Structures are given as C-alpha cells and as structure tokens.
Amino acid sequence: MKSPYSRHFLRLGLLAAGVATAVTGGPAQAAGGVAVTMDSVRTTANQRHHTQYRDSFTVHQLGTVTAARVSNRANATSSGCTADDACRSVALSFQIVTLSGQNVRLSAINKGRAVNDHCTGCQTLAGAYQFVVSTPKATRLTPAAQRELADIHRRLDALGGSRLPATELKHKADSLAAEVSALLARPTSTTAATTTRPAVKVHRHLDGWPGR
Template structure:
C-alpha cells in the first residue's frame, strides 16, 4: 500500500511590514507569510493582514526607572480584511514617596492599507497602574494611525525620514524627567506631526486620503 505525502497548506495571512526601528527594547510583531508575488504593496490579490505592537514597562524597588517606546510602521497594500492591535502598559509597584518609581510606556503604530470594501478590526489600548506605590510616576500612551486608500501606495523616503525623526524625539522624551502633564502634551504634539506626515504623503496621490488616529493615554502620579 502506498501513501501519498500530504500537500503543504498555504497560509492565508499576508502582510508587509517594515520598522523604523525600536530605540528602546520592545515588542512589535506583524504576521507575515505570503507568496512572493503577493509581497509588494501594489499587489491587488485579496489577502488578510494582521499586526500586533506594544510597549510594556514594570518599575519596582529593584528597577526604579523602566521606560519603553516604539514606533512601528506596517504597509499592507491591498487587503480584504485587517486586524491591528496596539497597546501600552505601564506598572509601578512597591515604591514610596521617598523612594519613588517611574514607569513610562509609549507605543505608536502606523498602518497603511488599500481597498474599497476592507473590513478593519482596530484595537488600541493603554493602561497605567500604581500598585502600593505612593508618589510613583506611571504613564502609558497608545497612538494608532490608520491610513486607508482606495489604491495601494508606498510611503516615500521623505515620509520615512520624518517618521524616523519623530521616533528619535519620542525616545528622548520617554527618557526625560518631564512631568506627566508636560510629557502628555509633548507626546500629543509628536502624534500630530505623525498625522501631518502621513496626510502629506498621501496627498501627493490622486485620491482622497483617510487618516484615522486612535489615542489612549493613561496615568500620572500619586
């Protein structure tokens, strides 16, 4: 009796993602499994794309200052559906007013995709928690930028340089000792710059862009 070898299954999840870099250690992943001919953003083959990014910090008596920031860009091209998740979590625990902790997590996620009837499931979350930590500084900010166009496009070198510059300043800001109020205002200004960069990049195309911004900011100090 002969046995036929099972044919390998094909993965329907495809995406094309590139990073502008993580200047602080972090987690930013995108599912990417695609036939070679479907890799380019200009492809019109129906596909599903997913991305999961985030920044997570936990400060305590052993590690009084914990900070992390990410700015990750995913260019999906033409898709029939996309699931994107961005999350920032900051925890401070076990410190005191005289020996306080600082925990800052900031995550920027940029997603571009094309299609006329695309189904999008976008989740953007932030959570800052003080656990028995009087006087601790705990800040979490999640910013999600979704660019949707009828036809695929690629961010040009000018847009990429602009986003890289924002990331450098975000990294410096994350490591600063600015107050919670000042930090939030400055991060909001950087987010406004990201939106402007994306809108300018798409305005050069011959279609009206849709740049959606989802913002969640949580925290302060006690």
Template sequence: MELNHHRKVRLPGGAARRALRFGLLATAGLGVIGTTTGAAQAAGFGSGPVQGIAVADDSAHTLANPAHESRFQDSFTVHQYGALFAAGVRNQATATASHCSAADPCRSVALSFQIVTMAGTNIHLNAVNLSRAANVHCPGCESLAGAYQFIVSTPRPFTLDAAAQRQLAVVHRKLDALGRSTASIADIRRQADVLAAQVAAILKSAAASAPKGPGVDALAQLEPQVTVHRVFDQS
C-alpha cells in the first residue's frame, strides 16, 4: 500500500453522518482486519456516556529532536458505552522528527489504538481517524504514525467480559513493548498490524455473545458488527 506523506485522512460524508446500524459505520482507511481521560484512561477502560451521547477523543503524539533522538508513544484505551443515539469519536496519531542531522538522525513513532463499544439501531455517528508523520529539517530521519479505530456496534448493550479484557491487556503490553524494540520502521508497522488483527479477533468473539435484537424472523435480526479503521502516515 502506497503512503502519501503528510496526509490527513477523514471519514467520507462530511462532519457528521447518520449510521443506520452496522454497515454505515465504516470510514476511510483499511476495512475490517480506544480513550477517556484521567484515571479511566490510565486504566485503559473508559466510562459510559451521559444521556445516550458519547464523546471520545484519543491520541498519541511524539516529537524526536537532538535532545531526544528516539521517541515512541502508544495509546490503547477501551470505551464501553451502552445504548446510544449519538456518538462522536476521534482518534489521532502524530509523529514528528525535528532538526536532527543526517549523521545522527532521529526516529519518531506514534501508535494510537481506540476501541469503542456502543449499542443501538439508529445511531448518529461522527467518527474521525487521523495520522500524520513529518520530518522537519531532519535529513535521514524516520517518522511513523499509525491510528487504529475499532467500533463495536450491537443491537443491545453488552460489556466485555473479564476474559476479553485480559486478552486486550495482553495486546496492550505487546504494543508497549514495541517502544523498546530496535526493529525497523517497516517492521514496527507490520507488528502493529498484527496486534490490530488480534484486537479485531478478540472484539468479534466478544460481540458474538451480545444479546440479539428483536424480530420474528431470526435471519432478519440485527447482528453485532466490528468495524476497523486503519490509517498510517510515514515520513
């Protein structure tokens, strides 16, 4: 997949759109293959919305420079929301390398994983997933920004059980470990994709046990859906 430098990617359809169940929850980026603030963010599991409206804004930012030649940051947070009629979720990764020399280049890596669960049959969803990587007066430097946004939509509310949360915690630790890796930028990106695939599998398995929607015809009942948005930028 070719990369466009310094490219911002937004969901098609303007600032907001109407999500009529699962299919229309899709966005830009690669198809199916999170973060609150304060103590909940540190724990990795967000709290619920107020009166059926949810807002999540998560990010990872790095700046490498002569004082800090190698920088890495990841964000991995889960927001578990119940029944919603509206949600605005934003996820962003930004990596910048600045003013290092060709003889002593810098490396900057930012990876943000945002996981959101929500329930409803007619949700107004505004989902934005962005990445930006830039080398500023930095010959020979490397910058990588990767944003992964996982949206789990179910007809009725459910919560991730203890087993699923433990599995996600294992993935989070593996993501943290990438910060200690000396692997190439290309390999870091590949490993991040592998971890994203593991998250998607965990969420799909968990959502499969969610209560189904009402309906006379079982084939017409609404099914859980996991949508993944993936955006990378590299410089």
C-alpha cells in the first residue's frame, strides 16, 4: 500500500477560482499564497450505537498558490460489541482539490484508520480518497461536471442506508472513486475542454475489518 503521506512539486498552469458544487466541509485558509485545507470524518460504534456511518464529499478551489498543505482523514472505531450483537462503523471521506501556480510546493496527507477495540465480529471500515486536480490553463468545472459530482455524492450518502458488509462497501466506495477520477480527467469536465486536459493525482487509503 502506498504511504498516505506524500510530498511532491508540481508545475501547474493557471486555474480560475470559483468551483460551485453541492459539497460540505470547511473552507481553505490562504495567506501570502499559502493554502491550508483539512477534511476529516470520524465514526464510533459501540453497544449504545451499534451502527455508525458518516461520509464527507468536499471540493476545495485553492486558486493560484505558492504552497499548499491538504489533509484528508477518515477514522472508524468499533468498540465493546460481541459476535452475537456486532457493531458496524464506517467513515468515508472524499476530498477534491484544485490549485494552480508555478513550482507549487504541495504537501498532501491522506489517511484512513480503522480500529476494532475488543469488538468480536464487528465490521469497521475507514476510507480516505483524495483527488488533486491541475491544468495548464485557467479553467473551472462545468455545470455538467458539477451535477455529476453531486450525483456521486448522493450515491455515497446512500451507502449509509445499505446493509452491505464492509467488504462490499469497499468495492462500492472504490467504484465511486473511479467515477470521480474519470470525470475530473475528462477534457469536457472543464470550460477549457478544447485545449486543456486536467491532470488528476489520486491518493487512496482503505483500512478495516474484515480485511478482504
């Protein structure tokens, strides 16, 4: 599995600010061309709350920066349940980041962590998906792309009402992440479709029980 922490330098073109889509999460903070954005999801299942599901689906438009630190985390814990009365804890976080500039110093952290604490037969899944989008010219997501992202977000939310085992939820989450990646990489996802093909870097970190 790849390290959830990566540092790399990007040479990026200009990217226009202003992505509007149906997402949640805190705004990025920027000062002197340095941007910081953090997203996290945490769930805890126990004898009082046997089933816990939360997801996050955020889009952050950082604009032109000299440096950026982006962090995405999912943490799921199951505690104190038994095989006859098992718990399920699922935390999924999807983070989409767009940024631009020359010689941008980018620090990207993406981590999923699942913990079973004396929880026999419990299902625990933490999934962190991070998408970093860059283009050589100023661009923005089209309304059609925004609608498609909103639809993927709705389907991610819908997983909370399913009774699928954790192993199948992993496949569902991976499938939705693949849709996000393919959508963001399409030339038609941006207003500069005829001249710009977005570059998408994807970080994925899944952790959980059962481990298959």
